[in-house]
Amino acid sequence: MGQDELGTRPGQRSLMLPSPEGTTGPALLRDEPTAPEPRRPALDPRPRATRPPRPLVQVLLCEDQEVFRLGLRSVLEAQPDMAVVAETADLGEALEEIDGPGTWVVVVRQGLVGDPSLPLLRDLCRRGVGVLLLAETRNGSRAALMDVLQAGVRGCLPRRAAAQRLVDAVRALARHEAALDSDMTSQLVRYLTGDGTQTAEEGRPLDRLTERQRDVAVLVAQGLSNEEIAGRLFLSLATVKSHLTASMRRLDVRTRTQLAILVNRDHPPAA
Numbered sequence: 001m002g003q004d005e006l007g008t009r010p011g012q013r014s015l016m017l018p019s020p021e022g023t024t025g026p027a028l029l030r031d032e033p034t035a036p037e038p039r040r041p042a043l044d045p046r047p048r049a050t051r052p053p054r055p056l057v058q059v060l061l062c063e064d065q066e067v068f069r070l071g072l073r074s075v076l077e078a079q080p081d082m083a084v085v086a087e088t089a090d091l092g093e094a095l096e097e098i099d100g101p102g103t104w105v106v107v108v109r110q111g112l113v114g115d116p117s118l119p120l121l122r123d124l125c126r127r128g129v130g131v132l133l134l135a136e137t138r139n140g141s142r143a144a145l146m147d148v149l150q151a152g153v154r155g156c157l158p159r160r161a162a163a164q165r166l167v168d169a170v171r172a173l174a175r176h177e178a179a180l181d182s183d184m185t186s187q188l189v190r191y192l193t194g195d196g197t198q199t200a201e202e203g204r205p206l207d208r209l210t211e212r213q214r215d216v217a218v219l220v221a222q223g224l225s226n227e228e229i230a231g232r233l234f235l236s237l238a239t240v241k242s243h244l245t246a247s248m249r250r251l252d253v254r255t256r257t258q259l260a261i262l263v264n265r266d267h268p269p270a271a
Contacts, residue, residue, distance in 0.1 A: 057082045057174040060097055062108035064089035068159075072107060075163045082170065091120040098129060103174045105130040107166075109159065110144070111212035114246045118151050125152025130173025132166075134159040135184065136211035144210055144250070145184065155179040205262055208250045216243040220256055221263035 059076050061084060063069040073084045086097040091112065098104050106124060110133055113121065124131055132155035133148055145156065155173045157165060158181060169179035206214050212233075219229045230240045244256075253259045 057103050057105055057170060058085045059083065059170060060085060060094050060104065060106045061087045062089065062091055062094050062106055062112055063087070064109070064112060068109075072166070075166060076107075076170065079167055082167075091117045091124075095120055095123060098124070098127065103130075104128075105132060105155075105170050105173050107132045107134065107170070109133075110135045111210050113144075113148060114210065114213065114242055116242050116246075118147060121148060121151040121153060125154075128176075130170075130176070131155060132157065132169055132173055132179065134161075135181075144208070156184055157181050158183075205251055209247050210243075213243045213247045213250070216240060217247045217251075217259060217263050220244065221260040223260075 059082055061069055061072050063072060069087060073087070076082045077084050086094070088094050088097065089112065091108065094106055094108070098106075104127075106129055108131065113133065121131060131148075131153045133145075133153055135145065135156055135158055148156075155169050155178070157169055157179070161169075161181070172179040206217065209217060212235075215233055216229055219232060224232065226237055226240045226244070229235070230237045233240070235243075244259075248254065248259055251259065251262055253262060
């Protein structure tokens with residue numbers, strides 16, 4: 001029922017083949033089953049692990065000389081993990097710029113850091129901001145350097161340090177490590193231990209001042225008023241007074257006349 005006389009079902013192919021052992025008779029050649037399609041690999045529902053992007057070190061430049069500031073920006077922004085996010089010539093403004101999360105490093109010229117700036121430095125360091133001080137000279141004021149280190153600054157390089165040294169120092173501060181120039185470290189050790197091997201040049205009174213404080217003191221010794229000094233150095237009158245006060249305190253003098261005598265003795269005017 002439902003099969004033809006050859007025993008095939010409707011729609012099934014049949015073929016007459018010789019029967020086994022030499023007999024003849026119908027033999028059925030059934031359709032061979034088709035090969036199954038290859039199994040596709042199951043999709044992994046888990047997302048692939050990806051490396052998180054490296055957080056950028058946010059750098060703030062505190063530098064009042066445009067050419068030097070542009071050079072700093074060029075070096076630091078060439079690094080894939082750094083971004084210069086602000087520029088200022090005043091530490092007070094720098095403090096206002098740092099108002100968000102992330103890793104912050106402030107690069108500041110030593111001449112912009114005086115006694116009035118020490119509370120600002122302490123505030124920056126308490127916030128976890130790395131501060132890199134660019135010293136005016138390798139043989140600058142050790143007393144001034146001690147002041148900023150005591151305020152919490154952990155980075156100090158000569159202002160004309162190599163570009164790679166600057167980059168390495170910024171990265172070290174971003175990792176909350178110290179970045180002190182080896183030459184300056186040696187000077188600080190001698191300063192703290194009271195080593196008497198200093199040369200006469202290193203022991204000059206004006207070496208206790210920053211470059212800008214020396215500039216102000218020398219002009220005072222030349223008889224210029226505060227207003228004239230401000231115009232000569234392109235500074236505000238308040239900044240001149242601040243540098244003058246700091247210079248007199250560091251040199252332990254009380255009057256402009258005493259300051260002028262000390263400066264002329266240490267830094268005699270050219271004939």
